[in-house]
Amino acid sequence: MSKHENPYPGENNTGHFWDDEQDLRELNNRPPRWYMQAMMVGVVAVVIYSFYYPSIPWFGDHYKGSAGWTQITEMNESVAELEAYREKKFAATEKAIAESSLEDIIRDDELRTYAVKTAKTLFGDNCAACHGAAGQGNAGFPILADDDWLYGGSLAKIEQTIANGRKGNMPARMLGITDAQADELATFLIETGKGAQGNPNSASKALYMSKGCIGCHGPTLAGNQMLGSANLSDSIYRFKAEDQHASVVRTIIHGVNQGHDPQTQDAVMPAFGHSSVIDAVQLKKLVVYVHQLGGGVPVAPAPKKASVSKDPKYTPVAAKSDSFADVVVAAEANYKKNLAQNAAWRDTGKMIKEAKKSKNVALAKKANAQAVNALRQASVALTAGPTF
Ligand code: HEC
Ligand code: HEC
Structure with a gap:
C-alpha cells in the first residue's frame, strides 16, 4: 500500500480512484440545474399522488386516497367495458344462434365459426376434465373427436347426450x-x-x-x-x-x-340441459362444437327456396279496399295478367262474371285470390322449373 496522494491537487475530487491509471475518479460537482428541477417536480408529484391514490400504511389499514381508486374497481371497470363491447359486437350473432336450428348453424359459415370459437372455452370449463382438452378422450371417457360413436354423431343425438346425459x-x-x-x-x-x-x-x-x-x-x-x-x-x-x-x-x-x-x-355422462351451468344457447354451441370436432354426421345442404320473381308482370294488383267495386277491379286486373302469362285458371273468369252479376263480394274476393295465386305459381315456375 503506497501512501495516498491526490494526483490532481486543487481538483474538486473526493480522493476516490477506481482504476490504476487514476482516470476514473469521483468528483464532487453540483448536479446540473435541470436535474435538480426535475427532482423537485418529482417530489411535488409524490405528494399529490399520495393524497390522490391509496398510500400511507396506517394502523393495520392504509390511507385510501381522495380518488377512491383501487385495482379491483379499475379491473371491474375494464371488464364492464369489455362486456359492453362484446354485447354490442356479438349481440346479433348470439341472437341468430338462439333462433337458428342446429342444422342451419352448421350450414352458415359465420355462425358455425362463431359457435365453435365461443364453445372452446365452454368445453374447457365443463367437459375437458373428462373428455380431454381437444375431445381426445381419457381412460374411461370416450373420444369425441372421432367418428366412433356410442350414442350417435348426428346433431340430434349429440344434443340428446349433452342435454340429458347418458348412462350405459x-x-x-x-x-x-x-x-x-x-x-x-x-x-x-x-x-x-x-x-x-x-x-x-x-x-x-x-x-x-x-x-x-x-x-x-x-x-x-x-x-x-x-x-x-x-x-x-x-x-x-x-x-x-x-x-x-x-x-x-x-x-x-x-x-x-x-x-x-x-x-x-x-360410465356416467352428466346431464347439462337442466343445469344452471350452461344455458340453452351455450348448449347449442357445444353441440356444434362436438359435431365439428371431426366425427359429426354431415348435415345435408339446405333445400333451395324457390325465389319469387320481382317482374311486374307477376306482381299482383292489390284491391284498394274491401268494397265490391275495388275487389272486382283488382280481380279483373290480376286475371288479365294471368291471361297474358298463359297462367289463368279455368274458372277465374267465370267466377268474376258471376260475382259481377250477383254483386257477391265474397265470390269476387275468391276470384281475386285465385288470380293472385296463379300469378305466384307462374312466377315460381319461371325461376324454379327446369331450364333448357
Ligand atoms: C364427469 C365426466 C364427464 C363430463 C364432465 C362430461 N362427460 Fe361427456 N361423457 C362422459 C362419459 C362417462 C360418457 C360415456 C357414457 C356412457 O358410456 O354411457 C360420455 C359421453 C359423451 C358423449 C357421447 C359420446 C358417444 O360416443 O356417443 C358426448 C357427445 C359427450 N359426452 C359430450 C360431453 C360434453 C359436450 C361435455 C361438457 C358439456 C361432457 N361430455 C362432459 C363423461 C363426462
Ligand atoms: C344390456 C345390454 C348389454 C349386454 C347384454 C351386454 N353388454 Fe356389453 N356393453 C353394453 C354397454 C351399454 C356398453 C358400453 C358402456 C358404456 O360405454 O357406457 C358395453 C360395453 C362392453 C364392453 C367394453 C367395450 C370397450 O370398448 O371397452 C365389452 C368388452 C362388452 N360390453 C362385452 C360384452 C359381452 C362379452 C357381453 C355378453 C356376455 C355383453 N357385453 C353383454 C351393454 C351390454
Missing part, C-alpha cells in the same frame, strides 16, 4: 358367465376386433351368442347406438387400458354402471 348399462356376469368363459370371450372379442387379421374361434362365437351379448352388441358385434353398447369389432376401446384383455374381462365380469359391484366400469 351392461349387466355383470351375464347368465352366470364363469371366469374361464369371461377369459375366452375376451380373447374372442380382441381377436375379432383385429378384423381380417384376427382368427376368432367359432366355439367362442357360440358362447357370445348364447350368453346374451348378442342382445345388446348385435350379431356382428357392431353395437347399438340406441343402447350406447360399444362397437366391439373395431378395436377402439371405450374402457382403454394398458392390459386391454384384463379390461375386457373386468367389463364382462363386473358389467357397466352396476352400482352394487365396486369393480364395475363407471
Whole structure:
C-alpha cells in the first residue's frame, strides 16, 4: 500500500480512484440545474399522488386516497367495458344462434365459426376434465373427436347426450358367465376386433351368442347406438387400458354402471340441459362444437327456396279496399295478367262474371285470390322449373 496522494491537487475530487491509471475518479460537482428541477417536480408529484391514490400504511389499514381508486374497481371497470363491447359486437350473432336450428348453424359459415370459437372455452370449463382438452378422450371417457360413436354423431343425438346425459348399462356376469368363459370371450372379442387379421374361434362365437351379448352388441358385434353398447369389432376401446384383455374381462365380469359391484366400469355422462351451468344457447354451441370436432354426421345442404320473381308482370294488383267495386277491379286486373302469362285458371273468369252479376263480394274476393295465386305459381315456375 503506497501512501495516498491526490494526483490532481486543487481538483474538486473526493480522493476516490477506481482504476490504476487514476482516470476514473469521483468528483464532487453540483448536479446540473435541470436535474435538480426535475427532482423537485418529482417530489411535488409524490405528494399529490399520495393524497390522490391509496398510500400511507396506517394502523393495520392504509390511507385510501381522495380518488377512491383501487385495482379491483379499475379491473371491474375494464371488464364492464369489455362486456359492453362484446354485447354490442356479438349481440346479433348470439341472437341468430338462439333462433337458428342446429342444422342451419352448421350450414352458415359465420355462425358455425362463431359457435365453435365461443364453445372452446365452454368445453374447457365443463367437459375437458373428462373428455380431454381437444375431445381426445381419457381412460374411461370416450373420444369425441372421432367418428366412433356410442350414442350417435348426428346433431340430434349429440344434443340428446349433452342435454340429458347418458348412462350405459351392461349387466355383470351375464347368465352366470364363469371366469374361464369371461377369459375366452375376451380373447374372442380382441381377436375379432383385429378384423381380417384376427382368427376368432367359432366355439367362442357360440358362447357370445348364447350368453346374451348378442342382445345388446348385435350379431356382428357392431353395437347399438340406441343402447350406447360399444362397437366391439373395431378395436377402439371405450374402457382403454394398458392390459386391454384384463379390461375386457373386468367389463364382462363386473358389467357397466352396476352400482352394487365396486369393480364395475363407471360410465356416467352428466346431464347439462337442466343445469344452471350452461344455458340453452351455450348448449347449442357445444353441440356444434362436438359435431365439428371431426366425427359429426354431415348435415345435408339446405333445400333451395324457390325465389319469387320481382317482374311486374307477376306482381299482383292489390284491391284498394274491401268494397265490391275495388275487389272486382283488382280481380279483373290480376286475371288479365294471368291471361297474358298463359297462367289463368279455368274458372277465374267465370267466377268474376258471376260475382259481377250477383254483386257477391265474397265470390269476387275468391276470384281475386285465385288470380293472385296463379300469378305466384307462374312466377315460381319461371325461376324454379327446369331450364333448357
Ligand atoms: C364427469 C365426466 C364427464 C363430463 C364432465 C362430461 N362427460 Fe361427456 N361423457 C362422459 C362419459 C362417462 C360418457 C360415456 C357414457 C356412457 O358410456 O354411457 C360420455 C359421453 C359423451 C358423449 C357421447 C359420446 C358417444 O360416443 O356417443 C358426448 C357427445 C359427450 N359426452 C359430450 C360431453 C360434453 C359436450 C361435455 C361438457 C358439456 C361432457 N361430455 C362432459 C363423461 C363426462
Ligand atoms: C344390456 C345390454 C348389454 C349386454 C347384454 C351386454 N353388454 Fe356389453 N356393453 C353394453 C354397454 C351399454 C356398453 C358400453 C358402456 C358404456 O360405454 O357406457 C358395453 C360395453 C362392453 C364392453 C367394453 C367395450 C370397450 O370398448 O371397452 C365389452 C368388452 C362388452 N360390453 C362385452 C360384452 C359381452 C362379452 C357381453 C355378453 C356376455 C355383453 N357385453 C353383454 C351393454 C351390454
